[in-house]
Amino acid sequence: MTSSDKDKENLEVMRPRNGKGQVKLPKLLAQIREDTLFTTNQCLENLFAVCDDLFYDLSNRASSNNEQALYFESMREIRIKKQGVISVFQQTLSASFANLIHGKSTATSPTPPDSSTNPSLSLVENDDLEIELAISSMANRTRKLYLGTLYELTLRLDHLFPQIEVTEKNNPLDPEHICHAFSHACKKQLEISIKPQIIIFKQFERYVLNQLGHCYSDANQLLINTGILPKIPRNLQRQTGSETAAKSGNAQEAANAANANAAAEPGYAAAPAYHFSLPELSSILSSIRAMGPTPALSFYNTYAENPGPAMGVAELVHMLTKTQSIVDNAHNDNGPKNYLHPIVSQLLAQKHPEQPQALKQSEDDIINLVAMFFEFILDDDNIAAAIRAQISRLQIPILKVALKDSNFFNDGSHPARCLIDTIAGVGVSFDESKPLERDAVYQKIKKITQAINNQYTFDESIFATMLAELRQYLQKEQRKSAMVEQRTTEAEEGKSRIKVAKNAARKLLIKKLRQTSLPDKIRDFLISSWLNALIITHLKYGEESSEWVESGQTVDDLIWACQQHNDAKAQKRINALVPDLLARIADGLQIISEHPDSQSSKLKEIEEILYKAEKNEIQAADCSPITEDQAESIIPESEETAGDGKSSAIQRQKDRYEALTYDFIKQAEQLKTGTWLNYKDIDTGKLLRCKLTTKLDNTDTYIFVNRFGFKALEKQRKEFAYDMQQGRVGVLESGPLFERIIGQVMGNLKQIAKQDPSPAT
Template identity: 30%
Template sequence: MTSDTPDNAIAPFASSGQPHNGKPSILDNIRSRSIETLSTLVSTLFEQIDDTFFELADSAHNNNEQNVYFESMRDIRLQRKRVEHSFFASLELDFRNISVTAVDNTSNTLDDALELLDKEDVEIDVAISSMVSRARCEFPTLLLQINTRFSEFLKPISVQEDNNPLDPQQLVRHFVAACDHFQIGLQSRLIFLKQFDQLVLRHYEQVLLDTNQILIAAGILPNLRAIIRRTPSQIKQNNAKYAQKDKISQQQHANNNSASFGNNGNNAFGTLQSLLTATRNLQEPSVYIDSHLPSANQQEIFSFLDNIQDTATTTFSSAGDNSAIAALNVGLNLSNLLKQQKDNQRKINEVDTDIISIVDMIFEFILTQNLPPAMALLLGKLQIPVLKAAIKDKAFFNTNQHPARRLLNLIGHVCLGWDHNTTPETDKLYLQVEAVVSHILKNYSGDNAIFKDAEQQLLHHVKQEEHRSQAMEKRTIATEEGKAKTEQAKLLITQLVRDRIQGKELPPVVIAFLKTPWQKLLLRALLKEGKSSYVWRSTLQVADDLIWSVQPQKNEASHKRWLKIIPVLLGDIKTGLETIAYKPSDTDKMMSHLWKIHSQMLTHKGTDNPLRTIKVDLTDQQPAQPANAKIEARKAELKQTVINDLLHDVSSLKTGTWFNFIESDKKALRCKLTTKIRATDSYVFVNRFGAKTKQLTREELAFALHDKQVTVLNSGPIIDRALEVIITRLKSSLP
């Protein structure tokens, strides 16, 4: 695109004292080169967006959704030229106005208006904030160099993030504004912006490199260090300016997941390096990093690390808790060793310094995960070997398939179910981890294959234990589900018998028979055969027939039926008692009583009941679940909406999740949720061996989680989690 910037727009730079040598002005050169590169990137975006919407339309769930994607694709094609023209016109205007000192109230106006924005505006604003933040973290050094060189070139004007035409904030906002030409919905707009982020912003490093190179060629701070430190006033100014906006953006981002953009984790080390460089801009220079001494080679660094390892081994051998391990700060120890060198002094180059810092932070994270002290000691001993492995192969940070990383993740997995109550000296798995760690400390010579061999050796033992644990866990689940099924069956049978005898006039022997031995037979039939079986139905029918048989018969038909079923009924009763192994003497006694009362019924000629009966009244004997006083008290303290949310969260828990229980003696117990018993609405937990350790109702677990008596353990790979936390922490430390 040809620039139409008038000559007087760059007049303020003519007297800046910078050499032009008859060539186009420096800013014209930067502007033209930047627009040329960005034009190529934006063209790629428009060329590939068709494929994106075609794929979405192809996988659409219905015709309406498919039509939305096709219409969006059509409108983007039609408006392409207008969007490109608007975007680059805004960029050129920024270059014209870079020399104008003015108070920019745009950000404040946007911040003040955020609460008034509709849902679409909020989601777009969240997307903008996300893209800008990520780009600034991706290229912090290049952007700071450009700001500094522009400020030097345009004195007394200070060029910062808000008025640098090439800052991600300006590029993103201009592009979003240009996209107003589109007549497409929010979802399609967010998809398009995501593609802009991936195809333009993440590849505009060349624009920044070219800009710096042009300024260097013009003699503007050619020796500017790669690390540029901001003054405290700049930091304070930036913090105050963005604190409120970041807070609002984070809140909106949490409530608008559809506008979030995924992180690219393929180059974690590159991301970490950029963040560490940016954070060092805010700090004083380190003696052993920033000195002009020659850099130590890998062999020299490893020699220093061996010295630290020897000192740490003495500390580890006498340590009894995590605090001793947390004191192992390799970066600090290495700095002290370097300062002590009188002859042949060395410094650590920036890349190795970053690796040392990252590994320090990884182990700092690991040792804050409430690990059992014995396991924490073993992990702490691996810090130096792992650091050496990372220095030799930076893939440690970029792939979870690195041998050293796989080993640490495996030990972290082992720690998950290894609680503070385990005795290390007698635990086979602990002894195996200890043997693996000792082998690495003794034999590691730079070959990362030792980590792979150690992982395979440990994995063999872990799988053996898990195989035994799974078998035990299956038995535990079967036992607990069987208990629950039995309890539910007992409640059902009790209720069925109650319904049949409540309010009736029955002989005491019949009541006793139905409430005791025959309930056992009903339970056996229900559990063994099921409710739909003939055995269950016929056993229940015996109870109904017995109750009917001791009632006065009002007519001849009833009397004939009575005469027909009594022999069969009494025979079925005797067979049933024998089936449940009822005591023979008690069986004879029961049958004698039943024959006696039925003989009385047979010889009686009237319509009244000749038997001695009592009226069954079980009103005050309704079966009730015993109330849990603590649970009832907690219910009274919390609002029902809070309780409902807690119960919903507990219902969403997945089996296999590990928990940390704080016992009454303050000791921690680690358990895994193995099954949910629907019949009793309870949750069963097992230890790492598969044996049952806890069983809580849904309400009990909900309130325990709310009161922090129980916490959910993160079972993800420990190094992956450490790197994620480190990146988040470094980003949050930037102004």
């Protein structure tokens, strides 16, 4: 099939899946729309689940009744109308795809009402302005976060529709259009004030906008697979409108970001490349050489001063090529090692051992820079040792690239650099929980480094091929781990809510039972059955709900009914209370899904006791207080007292918390989710690599996962802060490795060059 045939097929129109659409979209654009709607739908479901919990927590912590009511009503509004919001959002977003085809610019901001003709509208206008400012800020941050992939997508859509100029104004996946689609849906469906709206928009940025990278990557890959700009030319600078230049800097900035984006591991934005010139490097190294022999020069080899004839760079690269697979096989299983200097020295002395050949000073400088670069990598504990060993296998291939391309260290888009960054990104999270010979990710990286050493001669396309292969593989692995991590987070959030509900129910029940004596069957019923009804009510409706209050009132009424009633007023009340009380108890047993036979049996027992209560036949001798065993079984965790076996451990914990300083509590609180850590196990002494995946505010707990997304650790906030204070926690740097290491190398060289070479007197 020819390229034009493919284009015709890709541009063939297709009806939307719902069958209702008057608008027909080209197949590719329709597929992008469907994928985007599917992804954003999942994100919005997560968003509203989070907002539900968030507003509930805010209502509990409210400082006034008005504020409590505001958050509680916002929570109810979201529960009732979230599906309507999602539906309107999807309709609006779908319309923006149609607008692209019909040459319409998607509306980016509502026209504010004219308050000069109606002063009562000024408050509404201010609210609209605040929302518009929030949207603008969120959109700009998201554009910056995905500058490269969004730029590539705009170019490919522009290439797909040559008759349409695709810009920020009409690209349906531009963050601002997505923000306005959500704003429009909220305004149409939700009746809430500006304060909770802004809170919802902040969560929208976190749970929807920050996940758009998946949409952009999938859309780009779909277009690439159908032959739409498989590779973005570096100098492609088609103007996409003056507003694009104004909003995102300029086209070159976006192009640079698109090139550098490949170097960044998913999960963080690409760091700006560290730029330097070879004359600058030569000047620094010249100053260092002039210092004469010093300990600081132990890393430096001066090949330019060798006594033999000069070896050309082409000959040196040829000899390195003949050597690279042999050297790689020799060092394959010996752990990470910097072997560039010995190899180069050996090659230069190969013809005349007594008079090794010399190199030009510029080549001398490059070899020393590459050797120092790998020396710093091998000392970088941010990367797991097993992955550092694989990176070290690329020493000779990287040296060859640097010798052939003097701009290599400043080219952030070079596939060899991107490959090292991608491998290093794996190394931040990598642990040896599996034997290396059975670790699929490690074996994939090992296969790639081995292939480069075996196949790379002069054609550098091997780096791009291996990079694409590794990225495709890691993308699948990361999707699996992200799914597991999401399930882990959801499970831990569920456990946390259950823990809070249990503590609340136990606290309510133990407080009431400690103050009274009851017939054994009533007390046993409250402890065994009604406690579960309290827990489920708390989970479903929360502690501020009328359902929770009513469940607690049922306990009070049942306790009161079992006391002696010696006056007519009390007798009248109990006669009226018993039928309603039995009905409430029956409803509670329905909530906990007790077996019908068990329900009937318990209701019958309670009914018999309440019948005696109505006749005032319950005597003091028939009642007894709660036993110690019963009290211990329902006491809240926060009030548990330690037995002899626990007292020393609890005292040690108390001593630790007293020694804890506020600075480390603050550091623990400010640590962002998604941060990778080295965590030293106090029992085994081993280092565990884990990521902070979520902070559970209601139980003050931090949850950590491993690279597969499974739970690795659970720590109370103060416990985690204490471990930080004791030096058991190290934060791992997870940004692009190449830029960071080059910056360190150049910074180190500059510091050495500034040192006073004269000996101390």
